[in-house]
Amino acid sequence: MPGILLETMRGQRTEETPLWLMRQAGRYLPEYRALRAEKGGFLDLVYDSDAACEVTLQPIRRFGFDGAILFSDILIVPHALGQKLEFLAGEGPKLSPTLVDHALSSLEAVPERFDAIYRTVAKVSAALGPETTMLGFAGSPWTVATYMVAGEGSRDQHATREMAYRDPVAMQEIVDAIIESSVGYLSGQIKAGAEAVQLFDSWAGSLAPDQFEKWVIAPNARIVEGLKALHPDTPIIGFPKGSGEKLADYARETGVDAIGLDETVDPAWADTVLPAGMPVQGNLDPLILMSTPEAITARAVTIMETLRERPHVFNLGHGIGQFTPIENVEALVAAVRGWRG
Structure with a gap:
């Protein structure tokens, strides 16, 4: 029997509300910090399948979440496309060469960089009981492209938004490469044991409406179409953070099976505008976990x-913060487990 998370993603209402948290495997857990200190840098952990498996399982052991989200990063795709990837202390991820001033054709793809991720998925999947759903993921093309173009994160994605207007042909070439790589990458995760996958579009909210259609809805629809042709029974969760009133169009036009709501979305409004019966995920503000039980x-x-x-599916509106008190996560789990709809 599938777990309640997978049943819910397939459109079933269950007696209990399934629960997992974005970024549930990470720095707020003392066991993660201990392993990170032992193993070294973030990327070293990601590409060490035994260590990445252990990190993925840590929150499952501690909290009994209904989903185990792969411990990895959305920038594995540009790394496999040939960019150099570094995680610098206090600065975040850096990609080079930047595609704002280098052609995509200058990169030499290294698809074998995906292999360690597939091994992690297989190890975690083998370790989980049937009640816990194995979740894979990838970044959506627009969000991944913002890092590939600028080489790092930014507050308003200025360089990539400007490039999309100034040179849409080059921008489309980058997005096409991400789409193709992501379909293969997610398919590999599913073959290795992922039972559902999530598309993270963390910077979707930075675009004007016509650009949102072009760089968020259309590319995600192509990924969904490609994955559904290969894995028609695997649920796909779309998470277009910051999309606001464009959320309903995203839900209708991309073909995703479920929608993740960020913390700025009123659940009552979402319930009225999203397709009837479509599963939703979210959307507790992560910062409320710094308050009281x-x-x-x-x-x-x-x-x-x-x-x-x-x-x-109960979740946060974005990733859990690194200073979140463990006891407040425990309070959240107790609240969700104790509620019956």
């Missing part, structure tokens, strides 16, 4: 009550 419980219950008429 009472506040956390009250907001969690409100979200679950608001979305009680459709399949709902």
Whole structure:
């Protein structure tokens, strides 16, 4: 029998609300910090399949979440496309050469960089019980492209947004390469044991409406189409952070099976505009986990009550923060487990 998370993603309403948290495997856990200190840098952990498996399983052991999200990073795709990837202390990820001033054709793809990720998925999948869903993921093309073009994260994605207007042909070439690589990458994760996958579009909210259609909806629709041709029964979760009123168009036009809501979305509004019966995921503000168990419980219950008429996977509106107190995560788990719709 599949776990309740997988059932929910397939459109079933379950008695209990399934729960997992974005970035649940990471720096807020003391066991993660200990392993990171032992193994070295972030990328060393990602490409060490035994270590990445252990990190993926840590929050499952501690909290009993219904989903185990692969410990990796969205920038593995540009790394496999041939960019150099570094994670610098205090500065975040750096990609080079930057595609704002270098042609995509100057890169030499290294697809074997995916192999360690597939091994991690297989190891985690073998270690999980049937009640826990193995979740794979990739970054959506627009978000990945912003890093490939600028070489790093930015507040408003200025360089990539400008390039999309100034040289849409070159931009389309980059996005096409990401789409092709991502379909193969996600298919590899599914073959290795991923039971559902999520597309993270963390910077979708920075685009004007016509650009959103071109660089968010259309590329994600192509990934979904490509994956569904290969794995028609694997649920795909779309998470277009910051998309606001464009969320309904995204849900209808991309073909994703479920929609992740960020913390700025009113669940009541989402319930009225999203397709009937479409599973939703979210959307507790991660910062409320810095408050009190009472506040956390009250907001969690409100979200679950608001979305009680459709399949709902409880999650945060974005990734959990590194300074989040463990006891507050425990309070959230207790609130979700104790609620019945």
